[in-house]
Amino acid sequence: MALAGHEFLASLGKTRLRPGGKEATDFLLQNAEISADTKVLEVACNRGQSMMEIASRFGCSVVGVDKFDYLVKEARENIENLGLTESCSVELADAQDLPFKDECFDVVVNEAMLTILSRSKREAVLQEYFRVLKPGGYLLTHDVMLLEDDEKLRKSLGKTIKLGVHPETFENWMSYFEGAGFSVQNYKPGEMTLISPKGLLKDEGALNAAKIVRNGMKAENREYFLSMKNFFMANKDKLRYIAVVSRKLK
Ligand SMILES: C[S@@+](CC[C@H](N)C(=O)[O-])C[C@H]1O[C@@H](n2cnc3c(N)ncnc32)[C@H](O)[C@@H]1O
Numbered sequence: 001m002a003l004a005g006h007e008f009l010a011s012l013g014k015t016r017l018r019p020g021g022k023e024a025t026d027f028l029l030q031n032a033e034i035s036a037d038t039k040v041l042e043v044a045c046n047r048g049q050s051m052m053e054i055a056s057r058f059g060c061s062v063v064g065v066d067k068f069d070y071l072v073k074e075a076r077e078n079i080e081n082l083g084l085t086e087s088c089s090v091e092l093a094d095a096q097d098l099p100f101k102d103e104c105f106d107v108v109v110n111e112a113m114l115t116i117l118s119r120s121k122r123e124a125v126l127q128e129y130f131r132v133l134k135p136g137g138y139l140l141t142h143d144v145m146l147l148e149d150d151e152k153l154r155k156s157l158g159k160t161i162k163l164g165v166h167p168e169t170f171e172n173w174m175s176y177f178e179g180a181g182f183s184v185q186n187y188k189p190g191e192m193t194l195i196s197p198k199g200l201l202k203d204e205g206a207l208n209a210a211k212i213v214r215n216g217m218k219a220e221n222r223e224y225f226l227s228m229k230n231f232f233m234a235n236k237d238k239l240r241y242i243a244v245v246s247r248k249l250k
Helices: 005-012 021-030 049-058 069-081 119-132 151-161 170-179 197-216 222-234
Strands: 039-043 061-066 088-092 105-111 133-146 183-190 239-247
Touching: 005 151, 005 197, 005 222, 021 049, 021 105, 021 133, 021 183, 021 197, 021 239, 039 049, 039 119, 049 061, 049 069, 049 088, 049 105, 061 069, 069 088, 105 119, 119 133, 119 170, 133 151, 133 170, 151 222, 170 183, 170 239, 197 222
Parallel strands: 039 061, 039 105, 061 088, 105 133
Antiparallel strands: 133 239, 183 239
């Protein structure tokens, strides 16, 4: 079976598998009052890259979950290799059914996952985040946004990255968060940088960016790599990332 776009990019060596990369993640983290005492949950932690950065940067504890066993195993190995087992742990779980008590996290981070959920599942997942957050807690999300509602574009994005996706307009994204009881405190839209030359350099550094492109241009990867790159180039005026800082106020 063909790999979904983000796993294909991971197989080329890409570590940040999200539409606005480091710029969007930094915006989220700057807006959430994180300190050494903060309890952070990262849903969709993939191979643990983001949660390890958060734990190292703020000295806080971070629990990660992902729904795939092989990713949980790799994340645990990466955490061990970086000597972060005191602050980081990972569990296998679906975002819709988190194995945690009510109101036990100060911050939930969830990047590049809500976009790939069906709309009904997305609503259920947001209710689950509301449940596990303490009152006053922050939900930090980062997704793909359509500048105008466009079902044809949605479908061709899904076809390009070989994964069902449901990116939303700004108004729709806001109504999901507010519908689940969150108050949107801040947001930042920006250019999609997942696979742009600028984004690759910024997120992966010159050496790794060059390696990713080299791997992408190998005969067995070229068609998929170029189709993703061309799709995002051709639609750069229609797609954005949106990073959203929401809060559970009661
Ligand atoms: C595009 S990747 C983003 C990974 C990471 N958050 C990042 O920004 O680099 C999407 C991730 O969501 C995970 N995922 C998808 N559906 C999920 C669900 N229902 N519960 C938990 N994880 C899920 C996938 O396994 C994958 O690791």
